[in-house]
Amino acid sequence: MTRAEILSKVNDIFHDVFDDDTIEVFETTTSDDVEDWDSLMHITLISEVEAEFNFKFQMKDVVGMKNVGEMLDIIEKSMK
Numbered sequence: 001m002t003r004a005e006i007l008s009k010v011n012d013i014f015h016d017v018f019d020d021d022t023i024e025v026f027e028t029t030t031s032d033d034v035e036d037w038d039s040l041m042h043i044t045l046i047s048e049v050e051a052e053f054n055f056k057f058q059m060k061d062v063v064g065m066k067n068v069g070e071m072l073d074i075i076e077k078s079m080k
Contacts, residue, residue, distance in 0.1 A: 013048045027069030
């Protein structure tokens with residue numbers, strides 16, 4: 001799966017989690033860029049990403065993620 005395909009799936013997850021089809025995330029997107037992206041929504045988002053890509057984030061990765069691009073990095077590593 002290419003990085004663009006992963007980003008597309010992550011965008012779909014954001015649409016579902018935030019119940020907003022107008023959201024478009026990019027590698028540089030942070031929680032400040034998405035309305036309602038608080039700590040509770042972050043947990044839901046992480047859970048949905050884990051389910052979609054069939055892996056578990058490490059706690060250090062969840063805490064250290066600064067943007068969607070870093071999330072993509074972790075997802076890509078899990079696929080190797």
